[in-house]
Amino acid sequence: MAEFGLPKYRVRQLETAMYGQKVADIREVTTWPKELRERVAAAGFCVGRPEIVETFRSVDGTERYLIAGNDGKTVETVWMPEGDGGESGDGSGEDEESSESKKEWSRATICVSSQIGCAVNCQFCLTAKLGIIRNLTAGEIAGQVAAVLKKHEAEPGRDRINLVFMGMGEPFLNYDAFMAAVRLLAGPMEIPESRMTVSTSGIVPGILRFAGEKVRPKLAISLNAPNDAVREEIMPVTRKWSIAEVIDAVRLVPLRPRERVTFEYVLLGGVNDRVEQADEVVKLVRRAQFPAKVNLIAWNPGPGVPFAMPDAEGVARFQERLRAQGVPAFVRRPRGRDIYAACGQLKKTGSG
Ligand code: SAH
Numbered sequence: 001m002a003e004f005g006l007p008k009y010r011v012r013q014l015e016t017a018m019y020g021q022k023v024a025d026i027r028e029v030t031t032w033p034k035e036l037r038e039r040v041a042a043a044g045f046c047v048g049r050p051e052i053v054e055t056f057r058s059v060d061g062t063e064r065y066l067i068a069g070n071d072g073k074t075v076e077t078v079w080m081p082e083g084d085g086g087e088s089g090d091g092s093g094e095d096e097e098s099s100e101s102k103k104e105w106s107r108a109t110i111c112v113s114s115q116i117g118c119a120v121n122c123q124f125c126l127t128a129k130l131g132i133i134r135n136l137t138a139g140e141i142a143g144q145v146a147a148v149l150k151k152h153e154a155e156p157g158r159d160r161i162n163l164v165f166m167g168m169g170e171p172f173l174n175y176d177a178f179m180a181a182v183r184l185l186a187g188p189m190e191i192p193e194s195r196m197t198v199s200t201s202g203i204v205p206g207i208l209r210f211a212g213e214k215v216r217p218k219l220a221i222s223l224n225a226p227n228d229a230v231r232e233e234i235m236p237v238t239r240k241w242s243i244a245e246v247i248d249a250v251r252l253v254p255l256r257p258r259e260r261v262t263f264e265y266v267l268l269g270g271v272n273d274r275v276e277q278a279d280e281v282v283k284l285v286r287r288a289q290f291p292a293k294v295n296l297i298a299w300n301p302g303p304g305v306p307f308a309m310p311d312a313e314g315v316a317r318f319q320e321r322l323r324a325q326g327v328p329a330f331v332r333r334p335r336g337r338d339i340y341a342a343c344g345q346l347k348k349t350g351s352g
């Protein structure tokens with residue numbers, strides 16, 4: 001729009017038309033003079049929702065989509081009806097179900113991608129196998145949400161929609177586009193920032209910028225290990241930024257009332273799931289000195305990823321050990337494992 005010499009307020013008007021009224025044609029942007037609409041349309045610009053190219057449906061109701069990017073490459077997005085959006089135990093009362101809804105779902109969580117592939121190379125994650133293919137634009141990130149809301153006729157003003165930026169990619173390595181998408185989603189698309197959570201593998205410069213944002217999602221940190229030695233083995237990014245450096249950066253994020261930082265912890269059988277390691281996690285969380293909780297995720301398998309699932313008792317024991325020492329800990333239910341939609345499984349598998 002800068003090339004058209006348009007003032008800022010014209011851009012705002014376009015954003016409102018695209019992401020609020022959801023116009024499907026530039027000519028429908030009625031807040032613009034007709035001449036301007038014609039000129040921009042004639043230059044080849046078009047608007048509209050990205051297309052869902054393929055849908056995979058899980059036995060548990062989860063759906064995974066391949067959504068067309070601007071260059072025809074696809075991005076992955078997941079719809080989780082009744083998904084808890086990491087809300088459990090955050091004191092917001094979001095766990096209760098609404099009995100009024102006539103739909104199959106009374107609330108839902110959309111898991112959004114920020115990049116195609118990922119450069120971070122966590123050893124347990126299937127997305128890592130792709131390497132980084134490219135960043136998504138702000139429009140492609142917000143567009144995933146627009147496409148999925150439309151498919152389910154969901155309206156954030158009426159329905160309880162949570163967003164988690166936990167799909168493919170590292171949001172804080174695509175910081176500007178990611179935050180621009182957040183502003184579109186929280187602004188004209190009217191999804192409260194308090195219903196959004198972004199997860200990072202611990203990109204310290206990103207966390208520092210995030211600390212200065214006025215509008216921002218809740219923060220989750222992929223901790224995944226009790227100490228730097230174990231974390232370096234499974235998350236090479238630890239060599240760049242240690243756990244202590246990540247925690248120091250997080251401490252600078254001004255939390256809202258009752259807000260807690262989530263530490264995600266993927267349990268890998270025999271690697272990080274021993275009770276003594278839970279004790280180390282307790283120490284880390286205490287030393288952090290900000291309100292926090294731990295979300296435990298049993299590792300989801302993927303082809304060519306050399307780890308083992310933890311046994312069920314092991315998961316329960318780990319959780320109990322954290323809780324007994326006063327650390328709030330929740331076990332995340334895997335969603336859509338059968339269609340490769342669960343955490344760490346997004347890699348365009350199963351497509352024709
Ligand atoms: N790149 C960001 C966000 C996407 S990953 C990040 O890593 O935080 C979302 C979560 O899924 C992370 O906490 C990650 O540790 C976890 N994860 C990755 N692979 C997994 C797997 N195979 N099983 C279970 N969780 C996994």
Ligand code: SF4
Nearest residue numbers: 118120122125128201
């Ligand atoms: Fe990237 Fe997150 Fe997977 Fe690590 S866990 S490779 S940061 S998507």
